[in-house]
Amino acid sequence: MNWYIAVLKKYLVFGGRARRKEYWMFVLINSVIGVILSFVDQATGTVNLESGLGVLGSIYALAVLLPSIAVAVRRLHDTGRSGWWLFILFLPIIGVLVLLFFFLSDSDSAANAYGDNPKGLAV
Template identity: 65%
Template sequence: MNWYLEVLKKYAVFSGRARRKEYWMFVLFNIIIAFVLGIIDGVLGLTTEGGMGILGGLYSLAVLLPSIAVGVRRLHDTGRTGWWLLIAFIPLIGAIVLIVFFVLDSQPGSNEYGPNPKGVG
């Protein structure tokens, strides 16, 4: 839970680097929270015609900026610019490329985006 809260504390911080664990724990908690909010929306009848619930939609808007920011920091950790996030607009292939980038290990030592967040030289 601390990893999730750390990302929220860095709400719009696009500089620096984010470890794999920080990124994937944030993604995991987002999925869990979205699932729970989806159930609550369904039980309370708050879903719209498109299937998106009101609570889920509000949550998605609230974490949009932190999600982009942690994605940019994760790309920085692998030595890539945050502009690589735009590859997600290419159907299927873009998502696969980003997943590969997000799974790669940190660049050892410092890079142009800052020191290694693992603290290893």
């Protein structure tokens, strides 16, 4: 849970680097919260049947949109890539696969243009 809160504390911090663990723990906890809110929306009847979106889930998604983008940019920085690589998502299938590869890649072992290695293992 500390990784999730750490990302939320850096709400609009697009500079610097984020380790794989920080990024993927945020994604995991974010997904679990999204599923729980989906069940709550279903149980309370606050789901729009046409769109399939619930009120609580939509509010939560909007609240974590900017931190999600920020941690993704910092994760790209950790692999030595610019945050502009996020725009590759506009390529339907290839974009998702390329970003998944980048997000799963190991950190640059030394300092790069975006800062020191967050692992502290500069080799």
